Amino acid sequence: MKILYFAWIREKVGCESEEISLSEEIETVNDLIEWISSREPKYANAFSDLRAVRVAVNMEFAQFDKRIKNNDEIAFFPPITGG
Amino acid sequence: MIRVQHQDFDPGKELQDLTSNNKNIGGLASFIGLVREFSNDQKLDSMTLEHYPGMTEKMLLAIESQALNQWPLDASLIIHRYGCLNPGDRIVMVATASSHRQAALESCTFLIDWLKTEAPFWKLEKYKGIETYEWVKPTSKDTQKTKRWKSR
Structure with missing residues (x-):
């Protein structure tokens, strides 16, 4: 599994x-x-407040209860600030 | 058409290219987002846009195709830059063309509202005279604007 x-x-x-x-x-x-x-601890620190964390599974926004498989690409990031 | 790139673009040329082969177009709307010099009352040195290659293109195509489904558009364009930008630099351009102005203006607003909250970009601001930098937080105003379109 790839994690970004x-x-x-x-x-x-x-x-x-x-x-x-x-x-x-x-x-x-x-x-x-x-x-x-x-x-x-650095990972625990990054994920200490999940309200500030968003996730994408295979490049689609997902919820934290989303089921995942070994060949999925999972990305963690803060809320988006585009435009 | 969508493009994700570091290099700058020429808005005049982009608009001309978008409409040059279609005499049916009667209205062309565009929006260009620029890097502001002041942010949080501090003078900006630079803004770095990080993005998620692959997902960015996927989201932009999805957003564009939603606009094409919702309005009778003859042409559309989204250009979003990434990397290190300076105050005054262009960040983003959205342009939509239709036979009539309403479809062009509405879809242009829709696209830029969506980009703010749905395209995977993150802005890092560096300020003049101090060593610290800050990741920009989304505003609730932006989120509300995207929601407005979802409820239609």
């Missing part, structure tokens, strides 16, 4: 993207966030 980070979330976790192999207990975006946060 953008804007201040990228800065907090210190990388743009990573490849992980999904374990079976991770079924939803929420599970993934919990797993990512458990790895290191």
